[in-house]
Amino acid sequence: MQDLEEIKIIVTGFGGQGIIMAGRIIGKAASLVDGNESTMVQSYGPESRGGACNAQIIISANPIHYPYVDQADILICMSQGGYEKYIEQLKAQGTLIADEDLVNPADGDFDAYHVPATRMAEALGQKMMANIIMIGFLTAVIPAVSVNAARETIRHSVPRGTEELNLKAFAKGYDHGLAVLKGREKKAAGQTGAIA
Amino acid sequence: MKPALLTGKHYITGDVACAEGALAAGCRFFGGYPITPATEIAEHMAERLPGVGGLFIQMEDEIAAMASVLGASWAGKKSMTATSGPGFSLMMENIGLGVSTETPCVVVNVQRGGPSTGLPTQVAQGDMMQARWGSHGHYAIIALSPSSPQELFYQTIRAFNLSEKYRTPVLIMTDEVIGHMSERVEIPEAGKIEVFSRNKPRGRRDRFRLFSPVENGVAPMPAAGDGYRIHVTGLTHDERGYPDLTVDAQANMVGRIVGKIQNHLDDIIQTESYRMQDAEIVLISYGVSGRTALAAVDMARSQGIKAGLLRLLTVWPFPEAMIRSLAGRVKGFVTVEINLGQIHLEVERCAAGRTPAFLVGHAGGTLISPQRVVERIKEAF
Numbered sequence: 001m002q003d004l005e006e007i008k009i010i011v012t013g014f015g016g017q018g019i020i021m022a023g024r025i026i027g028k029a030a031s032l033v034d035g036n037e038s039t040m041v042q043s044y045g046p047e048s049r050g051g052a053c054n055a056q057i058i059i060s061a062n063p064i065h066y067p068y069v070d071q072a073d074i075l076i077c078m079s080q081g082g083y084e085k086y087i088e089q090l091k092a093q094g095t096l097i098a099d100e101d102l103v104n105p106a107d108g109d110f111d112a113y114h115v116p117a118t119r120m121a122e123a124l125g126q127k128m129m130a131n132i133i134m135i136g137f138l139t140a141v142i143p144a145v146s147v148n149a150a151r152e153t154i155r156h157s158v159p160r161g162t163e164e165l166n167l168k169a170f171a172k173g174y175d176h177g178l179a180v181l182k183g184r185e186k187k188a189a190g191q192t193g194a195i196a
Numbered sequence: 197m198k199p200a201l202l203t204g205k206h207y208i209t210g211d212v213a214c215a216e217g218a219l220a221a222g223c224r225f226f227g228g229y230p231i232t233p234a235t236e237i238a239e240h241m242a243e244r245l246p247g248v249g250g251l252f253i254q255m256e257d258e259i260a261a262m263a264s265v266l267g268a269s270w271a272g273k274k275s276m277t278a279t280s281g282p283g284f285s286l287m288m289e290n291i292g293l294g295v296s297t298e299t300p301c302v303v304v305n306v307q308r309g310g311p312s313t314g315l316p317t318q319v320a321q322g323d324m325m326q327a328r329w330g331s332h333g334h335y336a337i338i339a340l341s342p343s344s345p346q347e348l349f350y351q352t353i354r355a356f357n358l359s360e361k362y363r364t365p366v367l368i369m370t371d372e373v374i375g376h377m378s379e380r381v382e383i384p385e386a387g388k389i390e391v392f393s394r395n396k397p398r399g400r401r402d403r404f405r406l407f408s409p410v411e412n413g414v415a416p417m418p419a420a421g422d423g424y425r426i427h428v429t430g431l432t433h434d435e436r437g438y439p440d441l442t443v444d445a446q447a448n449m450v451g452r453i454v455g456k457i458q459n460h461l462d463d464i465i466q467t468e469s470y471r472m473q474d475a476e477i478v479l480i481s482y483g484v485s486g487r488t489a490l491a492a493v494d495m496a497r498s499q500g501i502k503a504g505l506l507r508l509l510t511v512w513p514f515p516e517a518m519i520r521s522l523a524g525r526v527k528g529f530v531t532v533e534i535n536l537g538q539i540h541l542e543v544e545r546c547a548a549g550r551t552p553a554f555l556v557g558h559a560g561g562t563l564i565s566p567q568r569v570v571e572r573i574k575e576a577f
Contacts, residue, residue, distance in 0.1 A: 024378055028207035031380045038207075040378040044317055065491035067377055067484075068563050 005061055007144045008069040011134075012054040012086050013078030013099075015044060018131035022076070023055025025135060025153050026145055030059040033149035039067040052081045059144055074142060075110075076134055077103045078117070097138060099130065113141060113180060120172050129169040132158075136173025141181060147174070197247035201389070206381045210374040211236035211278075213345040213381045214304060215244065217352030218276050220389055223302070224250035225275035227264030229257055229283060232316045233372040234306040237278035258283035262290035265301045269294075270428065272419030274356055274393070278304035280372075281314060281323055284330070291365050292331030293430045295453060298363040298407065298414060300394055302355045305367060306375040307483075309560035319372040320560030321483055321534040325541075327367050328512050334450055336457040338464055339367040339512035343486035345379045351509065357392040358464060362456050363414040369511060371534070373484040373563060397424065406437040407449070413456030457513055466509040467518065471497065475504025477573055478522055480543050481532040482508040485564055489532045492569035501573060511539065519546035528577050529553040532569055534560050552576070 009026065013019045020042050027040035037060045044053035056069040075090040077083040077098040083105060090096060092109045100114035115137050121130040132154060139150045151167060158166045200219045208216070215237050218226075226241040242252040251268075255261040261277045268275035279287060284305045294301055307323050309315030323330075327339045338358055342351040348370055359366040395416040397404045406426050408415050415435075418424040431439040432446045457464065471493050472478070481489035486507040496503035506522075508515060519529070519542075529547055531540035531554070540555040547553045556564055556572045 024207070027378055031207050032205055038379070041373060042376055065487045065494070066563070066566055067373065067487060068565075070565070 007059045007074065007142070008072045009057040009059070009074045009076065009144060010054055010069055010072040010086055010089060011057070011076040011078075012052065012082030014081075015051050015053045017078050018128060019053050019078065020044075020055050021157070022131040022135055023057050025132075025150070025157050026138070027057045027059070028157065029145040029149035029153035030057075033152050034146050036061060037064050039064045041067050052079065052085060054082065054086060074138070074144070076138065077105075078130065078134065080104060095142060097134065097141070099134070113137070113177075115173070115176065117173065120176070121169060124165065124169055124172065126165060126169070129166060132166050132169040133173035133176075136170040136175075137177040138173075139170075140174045140177025198244065200248040201383065201386050203383050203385050206383065207378055208345060208381050209236060209376055209378050210342075210345040210348045210370060211306065211376065212240050213349040214278070214352050214368070214370070214375075215240035216381075216383060217349040218302065218356065219244060219248060219250075220349075220383065220391075221274065221353040221356035222391055222393065223274045223276050223356060224248070225252075225265070225268035225273040226250070226277065227253045227255050227261045227268065227275065228277045228279065229255055229261050231258075231280045231283045233308055233375045234278040234280045234283075234304065236375070237304060237306070258286035259290065262287040262294075262303070265303070266290060266294050266297070266299050269299045269301045270420050272422075274300070274360070276302040276304065276356075278306065280306050280308045280316075281310040282312070284323055284326065288326075288330045289332075292333060292335070294365040295331065295335045295337065296430050296449075297428050298417075298453070299365065300356075300359040300363050300417070301365050302352070302359055303365055303367050304352075305369050307369065307371040315561050317372065318561045319484065319534060319563065321369075321371055321485060322538070322560055324369060324511060324533070324535065324538040327369050334454070336454040337367060337512055338362070338364060338457065338510070339369050340466075340509060341369045341482040341486075341511045342374065342509065343483060343507065344374065345377065346381045347509070348374060349381050349383065353389060353391070354466075357390065360392050360394040361412050361414075362460065362464075363394065363417060364453075364457070367512075369483065371484050396422070401425075405435045407433065407452070408435040409452065409456070413452065413459055461513055461517075464510055464513060465515045467515055468507040468509060470505040470507065472504035472506065474502055476502040476527040477504070477530060477577060478526050478528070479503060479505045479530050479532055479569070480508065480519070480539065481505065482511050482539065485532045485534055488564045488566050488569060491566035492532070492573075495566050495570050496573055499570065501570070501577075503573065508539070514539075514542045514546075516542075516546050519543055520548070522551070523547045524550035526551055528573075530556060530569065530573060530576070532556045532564055534558065534564060
């Protein structure tokens with residue numbers, strides 16, 4: 001978690017997309033492998049499939065008292081409904097990570113990443129793994145959890161027999177995140193050059 | 197098969213921590229009926245009990261679930277059930293049977309918004325008075341209210357120990373947020389967990405009296421099949437357990453049921469003080485709202501308000517003496533709970549007009565924010 005004292009994350013989408021699973025993997029990696037404090041609360045409607053749901057994760061160097069996330073540093077959206085419901089809870093200058101085929105964000109005072117997570121998961125033959133691709137992307141762009149912690153936790157959290165494919169999904173998301181960061185750096189350097 | 201005690205560090209929900217705590221305490225029977233947000237306790241026990249020589253039964257409803265738990269206890273097993281508001285209401289009559297027959301068992305209520313079906317997936321703490329007085333007649337009961345999955349693990353063990361020691365149903369009044377939230381839970385080695393099991397009778401069988409106190413205000417308890425001729429009834433009974441519908445027998449029986457708890461308050465009541473040394477404003481809270489209150493104390497202190505917290509791990513019997521001793525010495529009591537004033541009423545009663553008592557609460561569905569608590573303190577004092 002580098003220099004940050006505390007990171008608050010909301011993951012949102014439909015029930016069935018593995019939103020809670022993603023939240024638990026992030027929280028578990030932070031707590032059991034990286035050795036930080038971490039809480040994960042979930043909220044969902046009466047339906048277990050199809051309704052909007054969210055996972056709220058706090059990662060902190062200190063004990064966490066109040067476990068709800070009112071203002072998130074990072075909002076990960078895997079559905080338009082989730083985006084509309086929770087965008088207000090993203091801090092000014094926070095980070096939005098959205099599935100680019102499922103979420104159409106408006107402009108706002110936040111840093112937006114558009115990730116084709118579901119499309120990439122379909123290319124792997126497992127639409128279910130879009131959540132793991134998102135964790136990979138998150139790990140690349142924000143140091144909320146270490147790469148080692150994320151990989152270890154995924155290995156021990158997914159159904160037996162799917163470990164390798166899930167780690168492949170994680171690597172896809174992670175590599176994509178690194179590529180996007182590199183692209184941004186180049187662009188920034190290019191712009192500086194043009195101005196100079 | 198996994199062992200009964202999963203020593204190590206886990207990142208699990210409160211519901212799973214509760215089930216693991218039960219197994220660690222020696223629970224080997226779960227009779228229940230699934231209900232949000234307590235289902236995961238039943239689910240986890242269904243998965244785990246067969247592997248440790250225990251038994252899980254999904255009953256036809258919560259009335260039967262509670263009956264099965266009492267039956268299993270008289271068969272000599274440590275037994276439990278877990279439910280939420282609607283199921284807790286259905287269990288009330290048989291909880292009273294457990295109180296009357298002095299039957300050790302543990303009932304977990306993962307509270308959600310009520311009344312009736314209410315808010316199945318959303319938090320509340322509206323069943324606190326029901327826990328105290330929900331079954332008919334006058335009695336005493338023990339209710340615990342932990343504030344984290346780790347505490348839920350330990351308090352579940354403690355609930356079993358108290359139930360075995362005092363031969364009484366013990367209630368764990370947790371809530372949707374604690375039940376469903378994930379956090380690190382460390383399960384210690386077996387040697388570091390204190391487990392108490394009910395005293396068994398010794399000596400001449402013909403002299404044994406099922407309700408004649410020997411230790412801790414209760415009689416030893418044989419299991420069905422141990423060879424003792426016993427009679428267990430919900431009717432008012434004498435010390436042998438035989439119906440005796442007289443004023444004297446009633447006074448003896450109810451007196452014993454209330455007395456065994458009232459005479460052991462120091463052993464039963466557990467609270468945690470936070471920044472209380474010089475506190476002028478004393479917050480009182482429990483369960484998930486205890487976390488709101490912890491954050492509120494820090495927030496208030498950072499604004500120069502001398503706030504402290506008395507967090508109740510045991511809610512019933514109520515820590516009366518503690519509140520009474522603070523009354524008149526502090527500026528104010530602020531009870532933080534997700535209802536419209538239940539434990540607040542007890543605080544107000546014990547404050548006895550010597551210190552003003554305020555409530556920060558709402559009807560349920562979400563947590564109380566620490567900001568709201570601090571604003572209320574500023575308004576009131």
